Amino acid sequence: MPTDPEMDRFNLTRSVISAPLIRDLHERHRRKTANTGITKFPQGMKNLLTSRNSGGDQEPPRNEQVPPQQSDADLPHLEVIIELNLAYKDGVEKAAERLKELLVQAEPELAADTDGDHHLRISSQYVFARITENTLHLLVDREHDLPRQERIVQYIWPDFDVEPHLHRSVPTVKADAAHVAFCASGKGMVWAVLDSGIQGDHPHFKKHDNLNVTLPIQHMDFTGGGDPLQDPFGHGTHVAGIIAGELQNDQIDGGIKAFTRTRVDRMDPNTREIKTDIKYIPEPIERITGVAPECKLVSFRVLDQNGRGKTSNIIMALNKINEINAYGRSLIIHGVNLSVGYGFEAEWFACGQSPLCTEVNRLVKSGVVVVVAAGNTGYGTLQTDAMSAVKSPLQLSINDPGNAELAITVGATHRDQPHTYGVSYFSSKGPTGDGRMKPDLVAPGEKIQSCAAGTTAAAVNLKTGTPCHYVEDSGTSMAAPHVSGAVAAFLSIRKEFIGQPEKVKKIFMDSAIDLGRSRDFQGKGMVDLMRAIQSV
Structure with missing residues (x-):
């Protein structure tokens, strides 16, 4: 059969290292070539790329040769996730110990590493490390020819950068009706927010003391030095404000200060260039509430002050939740909201099988509901013979960890007219790269009014000269916490389903409102808390 010119079959070659890390190393050396004229790869890289072929025919990377090894001083560091071999003859714990020994032998400074440095961390079946390329090559050279039982490493991934996927919406999911009819307020539930932190002194969380949690639950930082109850981003x-909390106008001096955002485009009369400005317009609000106002929130900070973070931060946080819950034996954190992620490329790895997706599935199996934003990459450029390039919806655009099979993956709709406007243009759309149906649900994600903090609040203050308690934002990041809040509210009055996340997912999918859109766009439809409660 002829080879498809668009498919790189080299990426299907079995290797100790993942395709995106190989690609990253290629790019690093291309940049070095441009700067120094060096055109060859280290010996370890050649071995890496020509080993463990499932078909027996070795295919080295195109147009690449092999030079002498370079010194560590000449090589930048790589941040990697090393997946341990579960079939190692002495067990996964011994594999982790042996790997640490090898890394410290190669880079002695790792021996003095602390948790705050984040240069060497061990969690479950993964080791997260910041190492030189030479160390990576040496590790791969050791591993690639060993029998499976002798190998300590299963796979090496890049530690992907993750980023955030950015109230009239509460009635849209019928949470207001559920509060009145069923007292479904989220009382007794605990939800972990893996994000950039939660501003602990925001008045939205005072009435119900949402952030007051007791040991063994505690707010934690996984970025290295940040405060989980500070949110500079x-x-x-x-x-968090979409999930839980509540504030009334008379509970704060001067009343609630909330703002909508308006974009203003104008032409500079001198340069004739279009300039864009953002204006903030006050919006009167008497009362604002989260979907599950009495739910407790625990802040697990995985993004830094710039809204950036690493996949390893999230994996560490998910493992910590499992530990706090005694691996499902004592469930005290009931759910997780992940409004963060990274784009998926089909050639990287089997869809839904990345380390992050695996950890999400493992946590769900332990009894925890995990709600994930689908991503904001649901549109691209369409070029046809009949028209010039235009922006168009883009299928196969679900982000990780939204590709995790057991997660509740959430796309976005208009905040109060979802039947009219349907699925948001930016909302990532299915199916997954391996053909599974995603997203699972949609929820309001456009112009959502919620708590302002950090740079967001500062930007409004700079423009208006007044403090800002609430501001609009958009994205599947805003849609996911609507579902987290709805599930927390549901579990607070249907306690028999606590610890049964797969049943909870089915209940919410079966009771969703069909918006009349494609399954790849809307999943099973828009979340409906009232119907979910009344269906059981």
């Missing part, structure tokens, strides 16, 4: 606080 502002994204996590906005997400």
Whole structure:
């Protein structure tokens, strides 16, 4: 059969190292070539790329040769996730110990590493490390020819950068009706928010003391030095305010200060260039509430002050939740909201089988509901013979960890007219790269009014000269916490389903409102808390 010119079959070659890390190394050496004229790869890289072929025919990377090894001083560091071999003859714990020994032998400075440095961390079946390329090559050279039982490493991935996927929406999911009819307020539930932190002094969380948690639950930072109850970026606080909390106008001096955003485009009369400005317009609000106002929130900070973070931060946080819950034996954190992620490429790895997706599935199996934003990459450029390039919806655009089979993956709709406007243009669309149906549900994600903090609140203050308690934001980041809040509210009055996340997912999918859109766009439809409660 002829080879498809668009498919790189080299990426299907079995290797100790993942395709995106190989690609990253290629790019690093291309940049070095441009700067120094060096055109060859280290010996370890050649071995890496020509080993463990499932078909027996070795195919080295195109147009690449092999030079002498370079010194560590000449090589930048790589941040990697090393997946341990579960079939190692002495067990996974011994594999982790042996790997640490090898890494410290190669880079002695790792021996003095602390948790805050994040240069060497061990969690479950993964080791997260910041190592030189030479160390990576040496590790791969050791592993690639060993029998499976002798190998300590299963696979090496890049530690992907993750980023945030950015109230009239509460009635849209019928949470207001559920509060009145069933007292479904989220009382007794605990939800972990893995994000940029939650601003602990925001008045939205005072009435119900949402952030007051007791040991063994505690707010934690996984970025290295941040405070989980500070949110300099502002994204996590906005997400948390959608899930839980409540504020009335008379509960705060001067009343609630909330703002909508308006974009203003104008032409500069001198340069004739279009310039864009954002204006903030006050919006009167008497009362604002999260979907599950009495739910407790625990802040697991995985994004830094710039809204950036590593996949390893999230994996560490998910493992910590499992530990706090005694691996399902004592469930005290009932759910997780992940409004963060990274784009998926089909050639990287089997869809839904990345380390992050695996950890999400493992946590769900332990009894925890995991709600994930689908991503904001649901549109691209369409070129046809009949028209010039235009922006168009883009299928196969679900982000990780939204590709995790057991997660509740959430796309976005209009905040109060979802039947009219349907699925948001930016909302990532299915199916998954391996043909599974995603997203699972959609929820309001456009112009959602919620808590302002950090740079978001500062930007409004700079423009208006007044403090800002609430501001609009958009994205599947805002849609996911609507579902987290709805599930927390549901579980607070249907306690028999606590610890049964797969049943909970089915209940919410079966009771969703069909918006009349494609399954790849809307999943099973828009979340409906009232119907979910009344269906059981």
